[in-house]
Amino acid sequence: MVFQSVFTLLAMKSVLIRMKIVRSQRLIHLSLVTALLVPLLSSSINPANATPATCYVVENGVLTNGSGCSGDVVIDDSVTSIGQYNGGYGAFQESGITSVTIPASVTSIAYGAFWDRVNLTSVTFAANSTLASIDHFAFAGTQNLKTISLPSSLTLISSVAFSGSGIRYMTFEGAPPTVNNYNGPGNLQNVSSSAIAWVTPGNYAAFNSHSPTILPTIRSLTGSTPPPSIFWPTNGETLTATVGSGFNQTVSYLGVGNPTLEISAGSLPPGISLNGSGQFTGTPTTTAPLVTRTYPVSLRVIDGADSATVSIVFEILPPSLPEIFPPDTYTANVGIPINKSISFDPWGAGTITLVEGSLPPGVSISGSNRLIGTPTSAGTYTAKLRVTDSYSQTASGDFGFEIGSALSVSMSASRPTMNRTASGETELFSIISTNAPDDFIICGFYKDADDSSAAYGSIGCTSKLDSSFVSSGISSTEDEAPFDNTTWVVRAYGPDADAESDPDINAPFLATVTISVSLVVPTPTITMSTTDFQPRTATNVGVTLSNFDTSLNYQATVKFVNVATNADVSNGILTATKGGTSTIPGYSSYAATKLGFKGTYAQVAAALASLTWNPATGSGNISMRIGIASMPGTTDFYYDANSGHYYKYVSSALPWVSARTAAEATTLFGLRGYLAEVNSTAENFFIGRETSATNVWIGASDRTVEGTWIWDGATATYPKPTGSGSNSGRTAAFHSWANGE
Incomplete structure (x- = not known):
């Protein structure tokens, strides 16, 4: 059986997606906040459902750190003051609380205690509260805190206690507290100008006489709570x-x-x-x-x-009158498609129609109110276009068109083909040249040249003036040539080609050029540096290998052939060091007239480097032939350097048709086998030397016509060898019939 070996190099390109995670930083600042006011929904706090006391830290009666609290918080009556924790942060400044109930035992709320708690919507003081003071910025920045009722025990409040908060109703149950002026006129600063201080009737006069007033508007309560x-x-x-x-x-x-x-x-x-x-x-x-x-x-x-x-x-x-805005002049050329917007107000809410004059031949107004088409005649054209809005209001404008003669656009590449270059190799560029005007559109498309079904990808379209294809070209590097073999197509389009979307590979174009970037796999070579050998003297042949895939296993054969007939001959002894190799079928020694061994690349290369030849005679028209092939991974196959084929000798006896069927059922490197076809003296000699049976089936048969021999070693189902059905009998390109046959 004969096999042709096929090697396929697969390459996969990996993609690394980097995700950058940015952590937001909170900046505490003072500013006048204008809050978006929404209805204040009442809320009730069930202490059984509140955040447990373990969410805050109490030291000697001072609640120093409530940063671990969230939701509804009920403070227990062991707390006498709401203070600060390390770093000067207010006790709840870093918390997630939404409401808080403050016990009667608390007498003071310190600097920044609830600063910037934007989710805080409710503050409740227990009955008989003893709260006496609220310090600077205690409730600053609580934008969703709309109302608060302050107990009658309050005697001192900072002017910036509610700076930037959402407070609109502030109920004072007692007499006016003293305002601790932070930096301003002495009233509550940076709160809404419409905020109202609701006071008990008995204290109304005292609040009104306070100078300056705590809040600009003071109103007297007529019930228990302020009205809406x-x-x-x-x-x-x-x-x-x-x-x-x-x-x-x-x-x-x-x-x-x-x-x-x-x-x-x-x-x-x-x-x-x-x-x-x-x-x-x-x-x-x-x-x-x-x-x-x-x-x-x-x-x-x-x-x-x-x-x-x-x-x-x-x-x-009433709706505004529509307007239409003609440009100075629309310019285009015969044969170049146009797709231009018509500018009008209100945008998208109207219909454009032609009322006077004429558009250039080949141009019309689309249903989306654009000028589209391909001009067919050069010249100057004027047209009055009208926009009609959905209320039947109209506006008109005069439009001018200058249509130039047809342009012949051409395009070329400085390097139509390039070899793909790896990192460290000299980078090549294929520069695109075109006579297209600067505003014409240049688009690039690419695909895997080895995949006939692959679709073209696009890297986008730009004007010629901004096109990297024109300014810097296509690179040969593996970063820009995403496949081992990449086909690039660069095309020129009219200036409006990308008006609504970029063209795809199937869109009509004005000029095109193709660039191929190919991965060149170096050809494996075998070099023998020694050319002078003396009879009966062992001399190293000087074998070196280059450009082989070092990850593969190989088998090698070394023999002599007659230069004229290509048939195997012998002359002296070939010797190699075994090392890690082992012999292949038909070979048993590392000192013989011919050698055959297998192993890893390194093992085979070392054995060949040790190869010596001790010629028996200096005469004879002979040539040393070294054959190396990737190893099929089984001892059943062996390789002939003359024919370039793998062979398998099957010793079991079968009828000829069954032998052919068995051959076709055998695969190697993804290819099917066939009964051997002999096309040269050397191949005939090789098969004869490598088989041990007297009679061996090959692909020759006269089963169709008795006495008429043809090569028939494969059926129509499988790819046939070159000589199948021809090279009959003694007219074959090669034949070696025995006498009388």
């Missing part, structure tokens, strides 16, 4: 919107219970609604005639038995 309020929009305010334009405004209101917001009188404009989050939202609509319309409504917040109402007016303006 609407801060914005104010009573009598007009809200303006335009037909066709989105509208979104948030009502600022507050209630200490469970407030609800509603339209108590009138109707909102068509297209606008009030949602559950207290937002007016939507897009106003209208009907003809297109005039300004007004919609008076009453807006009410209800909190238990109390409510507050403001009267406002929505003014809905």
Whole structure:
């Protein structure tokens, strides 16, 4: 059986995706915060469900560190002061608390205790609270804390205790506390200008006479809790919107219970609604005639038995008139596709039509209001285009077109083919040249040249002026040639080719060029440096190997052949050091007229390097032939350097047809075998020398026509050897019939 060996080099390119993780840093700063006001929902705290006391640290009655707390926190009455922990941080400054209940035992809240706790929405002081002082920035930055009731025991409060907070209602149960002025006018600083101080009737006069007032607005409580309020929009305010334009405004209101917001009188404009989050939202609509319309409504917040109402007016303006914006002139060339936008307002809400003049032949207006097509005639053209909006309002503009004659675009590559270069090798570049104008589009596509079914990938499109293909070219390095054998296609398109999306490999183009970047595998070579041998003198042959895959196992044969007939001959003794090698079938010694051994690359190379020849005679037209082939991994096969084939001798007796079937069922290196075909004297001699039987089946047969011999060693199902069905009898290119046959 004969096999052709095929070697396939597979390469895989790995990709490393680096993910950079950036940790945000918190910056504590002072600023005037304008909070987005939303309804304040009442909340009840169940001590049984609160965060356990173990979330904070108490030292001698001072709560020093509550950074481990989250959710609802109930502080126990062993605490007398809420302080700070190492580094000057407020006790809860780094916590995740959402509400806190402070016991009557606490007399002071220190600097920054709840600073910047944006999720804090509720602060409750226990009955009979003994709280006397609230220090600087204690509740600064608590943007979602809208209301707080301060106990009558409070006598001192910092002017910046609630700086940047969301406070709108501050209830004082007792007399006005002294304001510890941090840096300002002496009232509570950096709180909303609409914040209200609710005070008991008995203390109303004292708060009003306080100079400056603690908060700008002082109101007297008529019940146990402050009534609900609407801060914005104010009573009598007009809200303006335009037909066709989105509208979104948030009502600022507050209630200490469970407030609800509603339209108590009138109707909102068509297209606008009030949602559950207290937002007016939507897009106003209208009907003809297109005039300004007004919609008076009453807006009410209800909190238990109390409510507050403001009267406002929505003014809905008619839609703006459309506009169209012609450029100075559109320029293009015959045969170059165009795809240009038409600029108009409101964008996307209208239809463009031609009302006067003419567009260049081959150009039209698309359904998406773009000028598209391929001009067919050079010349100057003018056209009046009109935009009509969804309200039937119109605007027109005059457009000019200059269509030049056809362009012949060409493209070439400085290196149509390149060898792929590895790291450390000299990098090559294929520079793309083209006569396309600078604004024309250049696109690059690539694919695996070894995969006929592979799709082209794209690296994007740019103008010629910005194209790296033109400025620096395609690189031969393995980083930019992603496959062992890469096909690049670079193409030129008109200036509008990427107007809506980049062209793909199937899009019409103006010019194209192909560049091939190929992995060149060096050819393995065998060198014999010694050329002068003396009879009856053993001389090292000087065999060296190069460019072999050192990861493979090999088998080698060394023999002599007649230069004229290519047949095996002998002349003296060949000797090699066995080392780690072993003999292959048909060879048994490392000192013989011919040698055959196998092993790893290093083992075979070492054995060949030790090879010596001791010629018996100096005469004869002979040649030493060394054959090396990758080892098939079984002792059943052996290799002939003359023919370049692997052979297997099968000793079991079979009919000829069965022998052929068995041959075709045998594979090596992924290829199927066939009954041997003899095409030279050397191959005939080799097969005769390497088989031990007197009669051996080969691929010759006269089974079709008695007496007519043809090579028939494989069926139609499998690839046949070259001579199959031909080279009949004595007319074959090679034949060696015995006498009388």
